[in-house]
Amino acid sequence: MSGPARKLEQRYRRLLTLYPGAFRAEYEGEMLAVILDAADGGSSRPGLRATLDLVRGALVVRTRASLPRSPRSIAVAVRLMYLGAGLELLALGAVVLSAASVRLTLLRHQPGLTARDWHGVVQGQLLPTAVGAGVAAVVLVLLAWANGRGHRSGRVALACLFALDSAGLVAGLARGSATYAPLDLLAGAAVWLCALIVLLLVFSGSSATHYRRARQWPAASPSS
DSSP: OOHHHHHHHHHHHHHHTTSOHHHHHHHHHHHHHHHHHHSOTTOOSOOHHHHHHHHHHHHHHHHSOSSTTOOHHHHHHHHHHHHHHHHHHHHHHHHHHTHHHHHHHHHHHOTTOOHHHHHHHIIIIIHHHHHHHHHHHHHHHHHHHHHHTTOHHHHHHHHHHHHHHHHHHHHHHHTTHHHHOHHHHHHHHHHHHHHHHHHHHHTSHHHHHHHHHHHHHHHHGGGO
């Protein structure tokens, strides 16, 4: 094998590490053979299209429900939870990026706003919102993992998180966020809507069998 071909194979193998270990153990050799066969001759770097296809495939594999024959409602709910985590990170970015515009808006409505007043707004509203968004993103990833594997505690935790999101949204409206931080409010509303859809999917009748079968699957899996 030539130098460029060897480097190309090594780089594709690194991309394939994005996939779960069990998936790679079964399909890595076949996938690598197909990828290298379709690669441009003499190239030592993966093509952009092939790279994006591998990344997309890894996301699909990692975000799907883990139990075999899981209902579609669970598969969609798990993906939406990962999407919700992404929205929380966007909400975090929105808080950081909109801080200057929030201050200008407050100054228009409160010309006498002092540095101490602004510090209070940051410490009392913006900072808790940003920290909460970051924590919620991590929690949603964990909930996607738990519900994808049929842990019933995942459903309870999801309901609690939705209640907290609802309370936070109402509190933001009461503080006037629609006036001085509309971007933050929009991001929060998108997260809340995503959480509502996930909650309805997870507690739907078609999803109930997913959580019942999860108790039997660990015992049956070694013989499969």
